[in-house]
Amino acid sequence: MKVILCENYDEMSAKAANIFAAQLTLKPDSILGLATGSTPVGMYKKLIEKNEAGEIDFSAVRTFNLDEYYPIKRDNSQSYFTFMNENLFSHVNIDINNTCIPNGEAEDAEKECKEYEKMLAEAGGVDLQVLGIGQNGHIGFNEPDEKLESYTHVTGLTESTINANARFFDSVNDVPTKGITMGMASIMSAKKIVILASGESKKDAVKALLDDKITTSVPATLLKTHPDVILICDKEAYAL
């Protein structure tokens, strides 16, 4: 795993955006794997600026998001569908038909998972995946467990994740308790992965990412077996 240590969140976001820009320069029809949450927002802002400046073009890009709450209405202000539109898609020249997010409104969630995995495979897999990391080491909604799921699946969210995400909702009771997420094998099949970590609350997860152990109790540690992962983090996240 390559590590890029940054002074602060802004530098982390700029470095990550530069890697995405380089990817689109090299392969304009890239398949991008996208994440939500606070961490990639700065990177998305910089990608919007680069798109506005004519430095990068999203017209041929396809995207797959890691996850979505389940069940949730797409027009809920906290759905990842809304998040992606507000933080990236509505600001760049992407064809919205080329963007895929697990459907939190699906009546048959199991069927939705199978179809999502099939679409990913048919697209030929993700070229560049961005990940955030949970305080508990989750990636996507792959929460710490004895066994991790390989492919897209419905999952329960842990108390740690529900509490961490409560900041976006009126109350902790409003946070959905389930999600649809790509599985570990779906994520690991990306050709290149950039994982971002910012702030003191991520320091334990980053420490686990950088020691020499792999454990399903910190799902992100499985990334150590991937041949092309770049961790970009700020000093606070790197503290331990």
Ligand code: F6R
């Ligand atoms: C979001 C996702 C999650 C977040 C993680 C960190 O699509 O898959 O794994 O990346 O929970 O969230 P933030 O960035 O809000 O700290």
